[in-house]
Amino acid sequence: RSGRRRPEAASNAEARERPLCPVPFGLSQRPAMEKWSLMTITVLLGLTVRWAVSLGSYSGAGKPPMYGDYEAQRHWQEVTYNLPIRQWYFNTSDNNLQYWGLDYPPLTAYHSFLCAYV
Numbered sequence: 001r002s003g004r005r006r007p008e009a010a011s012n013a014e015a016r017e018r019p020l021c022p023v024p025f026g027l028s029q030r031p032a033m034e035k036w037s038l039m040t041i042t043v044l045l046g047l048t049v050r051w052a053v054s055l056g057s058y059s060g061a062g063k064p065p066m067y068g069d070y071e072a073q074r075h076w077q078e079v080t081y082n083l084p085i086r087q088w089y090f091n092t093s094d095n096n097l098q099y100w101g102l103d104y105p106p107l108t109a110y111h112s113f114l115c116a117y118v
Contacts, residue, residue, distance in 0.1 A: 059072075060072070066099065066100060071100065072100040073112070073115075075099070075100040076100065076102055076109070076112040077112050077113075077115055077116035078116070079095055079101075079102060079112075080102075080109055080110075080112045080113035080116055081113065081116035081117075082094075083095055088102050088106075088109055089101075089102055089109075
């Protein structure tokens with residue numbers, strides 16, 4: 001009897017060995033230097049991707065006065081804020097669809113409408 005473990009004691013020992021919340025990819029079992037190296041590689045990879053993307057052109061480049069995606073977002077906010085909803089997708093004197101007209105589904109237009117208030 002004295003050499004046997006009680007079931008409660010075994011389950012308590014197992015509970016102490018398992019972490020309360022699991023850490024992905026076994027990071028909790030890696031030495032501190034390996035964690036640091038993994039984070040450094042991740043950050044450097046992210047910076048490299050951002051740098052590579054920045055070498056390319058943007059939509060509207062060389063086409064004044066369109067000037068790219070920032071101008072498109074600004075214009076969509078202006079259109080959704082200043083025009084009635086029924087005119088958002090129609091070419092009128094107040095809404096030239098050739099100049100960054102709304103070309104996304106209505107949910108995106110409502111998002112631009114909400115952002116216009118901010």
